[in-house]
Amino acid sequence: MLSEVFLVSPTMELRNEYLLFYQEWVESGEDMVPWVISKDPSDFKAMVQSLVDSSTGEGLPEGWVPDTTFWLVTNNNKIVGAVNIRHKLTQKLLNCGGHIGYGIRPSERRKGCATKLLASSLEKAKELGINKVLVVCDESNLASERTILKNGGVADARYVEEDGNVIKRFWIDV
Template sequence: MESNHHLSLIKPTVELKNEYLAFYNEWVESKEDMVPWVIQKDPSDFEAMVQFLKGNEQGRNLPEGWVPDSTFWLINQDKRIIGAVNIRHQLTPFLLNRGGHIGYGIRPSERRKGFATKLLSLSLEKARELGIRKALVVCDEENTGSFKTIIYNGGIPDTDFIEEDGNIIKRFWIEL
């Protein structure tokens, strides 16, 4: 298992284009849902994608009803992208039930190594820096790994949210 103390969060940068494309393509090839949502963004115009993420953080050109958000990549000492996180600066009624403040994901080949726990821990520090005092983190009920990660990072269960299709979203608050 790789050491977790050599991991850090960085803002998206064009300097890591090839590494990010490897990260992105691994998700595509896995055919899994891409989480957080920002990694679903087509990176073929890489500079435009990075500018889009910067714009979101500054609240520029946001779709109606969206809030500013910050995206970070989890990298190791070799600058390999292990995961990504998207932190919403505030909550809308939709995010209060389904999205929470923090959405994160670990690339398929790096799961079950403790990286998600470290990613969420580092993300909570970033959320605190953004002025968030109590973070909402959610996961689908069947996502046992995420459930355990959130609890380990101090998640206090709140009322579940049940989507129209019956999917149960577990909701947790973490004091910062």
């Protein structure tokens, strides 16, 4: 388990570390979670600026809400995870997105990073004025469900997507 990890705002100084993080996700063939890490980092400065703009609501597509992204880093600046915090919920986010989407790079899983990432994210959500946080996961994602429960998640009604995928929904008071 990693002893020291903390959240940082996206920054140009972590470009090389981020590109390694991104490349590991690409090579894994897994879905990139949270969705913001699927943004093309080839123009890194523009990608970081888009993340900054999203937190203020600048330039968002129609129907999108402001969101803030943080990277989970170690003491030596290795990026081990990312989180995207939506400032408010649309109907779609209420059903199957939640306030917080997070992911840990494949090589760093099963070390307690996700639990620390979500705990730190809940503190950030509170700073953003969100006092009751919705966190969701696919029914098949038992590791994420355990992480949410460890952080105080209380189960709510499930949501079934059009393709039949079942979303488990949990509320956490912060």
